[in-house]
Structure formats: structure tokens, C-alpha cells
Amino acid sequence: MLQRKNTIAIVDDHPIVIEGLIRLLSKKPEYEIVGGFTRGEEFISFLKKAKAKIVLLDIMLPDINGMDLCKTIKTISPDTVVLAFSNYQERSAILQMLANGASGYLLKESSIEEIVICINEALNGQITFSKIVKEIIARPQLSESQDFAQLTVREKEILKLIADGKTTNDIAEMLFLSKFTVENHRKNLLQKLKAKNVADLIRHATLQNLI
Amino acid sequence: MLQRKNTIAIVDDHPIVIEGLIRLLSKKPEYEIVGGFTRGEEFISFLKKAKAKIVLLDIMLPDINGMDLCKTIKTISPDTVVLAFSNYQERSAILQMLANGASGYLLKESSIEEIVICINEALNGQITFSKIVKEIIARPQLSESQDFAQLTVREKEILKLIADGKTTNDIAEMLFLSKFTVENHRKNLLQKLKAKNVADLIRHATLQNLI
DNA sequence: CTACTTATAGCTGTTTTCAGCTATTTTTGA
DNA sequence: TCAAAAATAGCTGAAAACAGCTATAAGTAG
Structure with missing residues (x-):
């Protein structure tokens, strides 16, 4: 051979x-x-x-x-x-x-x-x-997680719940909040992570290691 | 110093x-x-x-x-x-x-x-x-990626577009399909990956390296 | 002290998703 | 070649998401 x-x-x-x-x-x-x-x-x-x-x-x-x-x-x-x-x-x-x-x-x-x-x-x-x-x-994700929106504690909390498949109403109940509040956090998340909708949101969040 | x-x-x-x-x-x-x-x-x-x-x-x-x-x-x-x-x-x-x-x-x-x-x-x-x-x-992972739900080519294609933030109508236009067709693929994806909604879908897909 | 941020709550109206079905054509595998 | 799987298309109705606003209380940093 x-x-x-x-x-x-x-x-x-x-x-x-x-x-x-x-x-x-x-x-x-x-x-x-x-x-x-x-x-x-x-x-x-x-x-x-x-x-x-x-x-x-x-x-x-x-x-x-x-x-x-x-x-x-x-x-x-x-x-x-x-x-x-x-x-x-x-x-x-x-x-x-x-x-x-x-x-x-x-x-x-x-x-x-x-x-x-x-x-x-x-x-x-x-x-x-x-x-x-x-x-x-x-190097720790300096460039990444820096300009990438740093989310507030509450936002991260809600982001995780969204990623977990929870709906706005689910989350509102779980956190004892009005659904309007959760809706606003949701909007802020979309904006901060420049996402078009949840799908986009989760993908970005995943890539940025936020989940 | x-x-x-x-x-x-x-x-x-x-x-x-x-x-x-x-x-x-x-x-x-x-x-x-x-x-x-x-x-x-x-x-x-x-x-x-x-x-x-x-x-x-x-x-x-x-x-x-x-x-x-x-x-x-x-x-x-x-x-x-x-x-x-x-x-x-x-x-x-x-x-x-x-x-x-x-x-x-x-x-x-x-x-x-x-x-x-x-x-x-x-x-x-x-x-x-x-x-x-x-x-x-x-060394390659043999056992890992096996049992994961095998999606069809079309499903994977649509999954990626969903992850990209595209809506059902967007996708229908892009692929020259009826929105009903895309809706069905979407449903099948949710079912196959045991997801409750898109957020859940994307998270699972990401974890399973499907995206 | 003031300005800014965060968290909260609210409203309206439109768009999208999702569940639940049926049904035909095409492709594939055994 | 026959059955199964995949891809296509359709419908309805309810639920959820999303956009675009306003507004207040609490906390934070300069």
C-alpha cells in the first residue's frame, strides 16, 4: 500500500x-x-x-x-x-x-x-x-456587546421569556405587570436590537449571546 | 508604578x-x-x-x-x-x-x-x-446532529427566511408561493420542532444548529 | 437640583400569526 | 408501480404582535 x-x-x-x-x-x-x-x-x-x-x-x-x-x-x-x-x-x-x-x-x-x-x-x-x-x-466581545445595545435587567428578563415562547400576556401574568408594560418592553427590545419582529429579535439576541 | x-x-x-x-x-x-x-x-x-x-x-x-x-x-x-x-x-x-x-x-x-x-x-x-x-x-460529532428533526429542504429554506425576520407574505412573494403554502410550512416547522410560536421556533432551531 | 433613564400603564388600529381543517399535484422510495 | 411524503393551495376565526402615540412615578448621574 x-x-x-x-x-x-x-x-x-x-x-x-x-x-x-x-x-x-x-x-x-x-x-x-x-x-x-x-x-x-x-x-x-x-x-x-x-x-x-x-x-x-x-x-x-x-x-x-x-x-x-x-x-x-x-x-x-x-x-x-x-x-x-x-x-x-x-x-x-x-x-x-x-x-x-x-x-x-x-x-x-x-x-x-x-x-x-x-x-x-x-x-x-x-x-x-x-x-x-x-x-x-x-477577546471578550468588546466590539460586539458594546455598540450592541446593552439591555436593562428588566428587558433581559423579558427577552428570555420571549425566547422561551411566552406570549405578552403570559409574561404580564408571570411578572405581575400590565400587558401594556410588557408590550412596551417588547417594542424597546425590537428597537434596541434593530429587529423587525420576534424571529429577528431572537436571532440577533442569540448571535449576541444575550440569551 | x-x-x-x-x-x-x-x-x-x-x-x-x-x-x-x-x-x-x-x-x-x-x-x-x-x-x-x-x-x-x-x-x-x-x-x-x-x-x-x-x-x-x-x-x-x-x-x-x-x-x-x-x-x-x-x-x-x-x-x-x-x-x-x-x-x-x-x-x-x-x-x-x-x-x-x-x-x-x-x-x-x-x-x-x-x-x-x-x-x-x-x-x-x-x-x-x-x-x-x-x-x-x-473530531466530528456523530451522535449529536442525528436525532434532531430532519426538515425538508423547503422547510429549511423557509425557516431561514423566518429567522431573518421575513413575514409569511414576504416569503410567499420571494418564493413565488401562495401565502397559504408558506403558512403551512410554517405550521409544519412549529410542529416538527415542537415550538409554541416563532420565538420558540428560532430558539430551538438555533440550539439545534439548523439556522 | 435637574435632566435622563427606567419601569410602569394606557389607547387605537392594522398586520401577522396560529389552530383547525380540506384537498390536489408532484416527487420519492420501497 | 404503488404508497408515502412533500409541496402546493385554500378557508375561517381567534389570538397575538406591532406601530405609533401619551403619560407618570422612581431612580440615577452629572
Whole structure:
């Protein structure tokens, strides 16, 4: 049996990025690029027939959300290492990718060296992040929870109840308030979190870790 | 002004663990142990008056859940580095702690060297994990995402739009469907995810990583 | 002390959601 | 190919949400 090469696939909607990565990685004999894909579906089809030890995965794709794609990849081929390769710097996006099975998160602005280091770390079974990503994860959500409305204690209390599926009337009864009061808190929550309706509200609150 | 020492606090319900950490860390002149606490509340009170550069935080505490405590710590003192120090090996627990602002996750079974290394890395602003934790994060979760209600493609599509704050009519227009159709999908979503209303729906969907 | 914020309460009218049904066509799987 | 599942469309009526206002008491910070 031949020695297993580190087969690498690349999924990115910009062909030039794929090209660059191929050129970069082809120099190293221990790597073998098995494919570059601009659409998530293409890669999924590929993965059903062939194998890839590691995949560099952009989050922003034309046909499918990268978070979902990551989960799909891990379902089809649990041994494939997913390394997120993205422009997004949101803490929540990073954590989401990890939650969905990614082994690391690289920013596209990373240096060549950094990319190579991270790929190697990922291949060794480690989770790995580019420098800036580490900082983003490490720092408490300064940028986030700062400009993000800080809610009053009462508002947070009510937000949690809303998220729990309670209606305005439910909440009013539970907290011994008039339904009008609860309605107002609700309105303030929508406004503060710039949400259009409850669905939007809960999503924002969840992303901002308020629940 | 004196040089800032690396002030360390320890929160753990087992005094013997606190004792061990104190003895271990006191040997290093660059560390200063400012307190050991067996209850979350005690530490919160402390943190309101004093400072700690880093806190080793057990997740299992008698009075308060470590996940919540972590968030509270980050709220009171955003600069304090929280390093989870726990027995729990669940992937979800690890990710939850990160999401709540922890800078790393150490298993209690870690070697002395590993603990010291991780503390140093955390102090340098990096996120850090003990070896086994890295493996846990890296390996895909097979059992988790299985039993979760499998939604149809259309349902997922509509779920996302709902989470995005779109109303039934919005969605109907966007997808060229009758509003009745969208209403039905909506009902099916509520039923499948056992949600009482949209708020509940989005929360469940978020927790189950469907969005 | 004053101004601001928070929490409270109220009203009106419109829009949206939700529960409860039926029913047809299309797609899929066994 | 036959049955099941999914997607589509429809209706009604009640409940809830939402927008847009006003207003007062209590507490807080400058």
C-alpha cells in the first residue's frame, strides 16, 4: 500500500483564490490537490465518490451556506478535516463553524506562512486558527456587546421569556405587570436590537449571546 | 508604578484542587494568587472590588452554573481572562464556554506542564486548550446532529427566511408561493420542532444548529 | 437640583400569526 | 408501480404582535 498523501480540496467562489492555493500548495510534495470547487454542491458530489483529507472551505458560497456545507461534509465524510477559509471576522461565525465541525478558521488575509502552518496543524488533528482569529475569539466581545445595545435587567428578563415562547400576556401574568408594560418592553427590545419582529429579535439576541 | 503581576484567581468547588493549584503556581514568581473560591457568588463579590488577570474556572459549582458565571465575569470585568478548568469532556460544553467568553478549556486530568503552558498562552491573549480538548473539538460529532428533526429542504429554506425576520407574505412573494403554502410550512416547522410560536421556533432551531 | 433613564400603564388600529381543517399535484422510495 | 411524503393551495376565526402615540412615578448621574 502506498503512503497516504494529504489530499486537499478547495471550495471557494473565487477561482483566483483556488488557483492561488493550488499554486502555493503544489510546491510541497506532501500535498496533493484533488480538486477546486466554486460551488458547494459540486464538492458534495465529489465527496460522495472520492476522498479528501482536508478541505479549505469558504463560508460565502453562491449556492449554499458554508456553515451548513460544513455540517454536510462532516456527515458524508467524518474524517475529512474542514478548515474554514473566510473573510468573515465575526466571533459568532467562527464559533458557529467550530460547532458545525470545522477544525479551524483561517482569515483570507493570512500570510502564506500562516496558511501553511494552519493546514499542517489541522492535518495533525489539532484545531487551529490564524493569529487574528485567535484574538477575535480570545477577546471578550468588546466590539460586539458594546455598540450592541446593552439591555436593562428588566428587558433581559423579558427577552428570555420571549425566547422561551411566552406570549405578552403570559409574561404580564408571570411578572405581575400590565400587558401594556410588557408590550412596551417588547417594542424597546425590537428597537434596541434593530429587529423587525420576534424571529429577528431572537436571532440577533442569540448571535449576541444575550440569551 | 509597579510592574503588573499576573494575578490569578481560582474558582473550584473542591478546596483540594484550589490548594494544589496554589502550590503549583506559587512556585513561579511571575504569578500572584489573589484568591481561591468554592462558590461563584464569592468570586463575583471579589471581582467587584478587586481585579484578577486570569481566573481558572470550574464549570461545576454548587451555587451557579459555570457557563453563566463565565458570562457574568466577562460582563463585570471584560479584561479578566477566563480559563475553563473542568472534568466535562462534552464538545457542546466546551463550545458553550467559548461562546460565553472563555479563553480556553483545560481538563482537570491535564498534566502540570500542560496547565502551566495553557495558563501562559491564555495570558498572552491566545485561546488555548489542553491536548484532549483539542481532539474533542477536532473530531466530528456523530451522535449529536442525528436525532434532531430532519426538515425538508423547503422547510429549511423557509425557516431561514423566518429567522431573518421575513413575514409569511414576504416569503410567499420571494418564493413565488401562495401565502397559504408558506403558512403551512410554517405550521409544519412549529410542529416538527415542537415550538409554541416563532420565538420558540428560532430558539430551538438555533440550539439545534439548523439556522 | 435637574435632566435622563427606567419601569410602569394606557389607547387605537392594522398586520401577522396560529389552530383547525380540506384537498390536489408532484416527487420519492420501497 | 404503488404508497408515502412533500409541496402546493385554500378557508375561517381567534389570538397575538406591532406601530405609533401619551403619560407618570422612581431612580440615577452629572
